[in-house]
Amino acid sequence: MxxxxxxxxxxxxxxxxxxxxxxxxxxxxxxxxxxxxxxxxxxxxxxxxxxxxxxxxxLGFTLTEIHKLLGVADKEEVRCADMYDFVVHKLDDVRKKIIDMQRIECMLTDLKNRCPDEKAIHECPIIEALMDNKEKEEHQ
Amino acid sequence: MxxxxxxxxxxxxxxxxxxxxxxxxxxxxxxxxxxxxxxxxxxxxxxxxxxxxxxxxxLGFTLTEIHKLLGVADKEEVRCADMYDFVVHKLDDVRKKIIDMQRIECMLTDLKNRCPDEKAIHECPIIEALMDNKEKEEHQ
DNA sequence: CTTGACCCTGTACCTTGGTACAGGGTTTAT
DNA sequence: ATAAACCCTGTACCAAGGTACAGGGTCAAG
Known part of the structure; x- marks a missing residue:
């Protein structure tokens, strides 16, 4: 060898x-x-x-997960079922993350679309939108 | 106050x-x-x-980005244009990340689908698929 | 007047996935 | 025989976004 x-x-x-x-x-x-x-x-x-x-x-696995996974793989018995569960679980994670990111994408797109064509004006609709809890409070 | x-x-x-x-x-x-x-x-x-x-x-901004952004916002002039660019840039990032995650999703789905219904057998198609450079090497 | 709930600063520590020395020893090529 | 290229261990360091003390001061209630 x-x-x-x-x-x-x-x-x-x-x-x-x-x-x-x-x-x-x-x-x-x-x-x-x-x-x-x-x-x-x-x-x-x-x-x-x-x-x-x-x-x-x-594929987005952390070293900790890989460690666990390799432990499973090295065992030879039941390893297939465990692997399957692992992948399914991770798939679930990834799908959740995608949905999250898509939500963020929507919000950013929305923010972007609030901007008028003339971009150099003084009031920024983006900041205003994000600050909407400020609304009628002090300006100083 | x-x-x-x-x-x-x-x-x-x-x-x-x-x-x-x-x-x-x-x-x-x-x-x-x-x-x-x-x-x-x-x-x-x-x-x-x-x-x-x-x-x-x-929304996925880091504190460093937020710091920059707040600096921009506090300046009052040009802040809207800068904000716009910021959001556009971030939107781009997010979209790239989504595409990445979707690629990962595909691969995980593919791995999952390789598993037969009887999950407790000894050969694990997932490990085999991931190890495909091993193929005909030693088994010990 | 003392106990408990606050507050302060400064520093160390956490996670993740490594990278970068410092201060040595070894092997290979010339 | 000696320099370059390789290897070793151990420790510190990086980003990011905090958290957790240690060791002290302050304030209100009973």
Whole structure:
């Protein structure tokens, strides 16, 4: 079995060496074997795992979630059901977030549309709209 | 003009006292007057400003952006044009983020759909899909 | 006159996902 | 044999938006 030093792994996976040590500390990758002088030695398995981590991180999973997930994946039994639940749960999260963002989009669009064509006038309808609890209070 | 102590303001605005001191330090609210013993005293204006901050924070603005925005708003001239640009820029951001999230949603949905009805089997299609660079490598 | 509820400042700490040294040791190439 | 390139550990630091003390002062009620 071929073994690689941290720098090679970093280059292959396109991550920082420090990131790999960080994943090591966090227990996201299995403990490497070491040379007599203490250098870390990793196998292809770790390359796959790092790429896996990066891929699902892009899907919006946090490292904590990934950690849990990998724990599940490493167990072999029931792992499929757990994975399924995990993905379903995350999907739910993402959908909620999208709805939230769309709400924000609406509000911003609304604010934008309040602006007349002549943009350099003194009263700002945007500020007024946001400050609508101020309405008839003091102006100083 | 009525003046309130920090605790009252905190209760009214439903934020922590520490948060108000933090906003004070950050220059997000105007410097309070003080009692002889150093207690902060705020007016209604500050209540409105804190509520304003909270409202646009919910719209996805960071405190740094809000700081800039309030600076613009306090200047009175050109403020409307700047506000407009700000909102347009933020709207763009939000739209990009939504598209991103929708891409993630698609991928998660795809992963979910790979699961057969019998969920407790040993091979996990989700893990397999995510690990597709592993394919014919070692199983140990 | 003392207890409890306030308030003050200053500093440290939290989370997340790393990055950046400092101060060493090792290996490889010339 | 020595310099460059690599590795090690341990610690501090980054953004953001606060929170949590520690160690003190102040104010109103009983």
């Amino acid at each position: 071929v073994e690689y030093r941290i720098g090679e792994i970093a280059k292959t996976c396109n991550v920082n060496k420090e990131t790999i040590r960080y994943y090591d500390r966090m227990g996201l990758i299995s403990k490497p074997t070491r040379t007599d002088s203490g250098y870390r030695l990793y196998s292809d398995e770790t390359i796959n795992r790092i790429l896996f981590i990066k891929r699902i991180q892009d | 009525v003046e309130y102590r920090i605790g009252e303001i905190a209760k009214t605005c439903n934020v922590n006292k520490e948060t108000i001191r933090y906003y004070d330090r950050m220059g997000l609210i105007s410097k309070p007057t003080r009692t002889d013993s150093g207690y902060r005293l705020y007016s209604d204006e500050t209540i409105n400003r804190i509520l304003f901050i909270k409202r646009i924070q919910d």
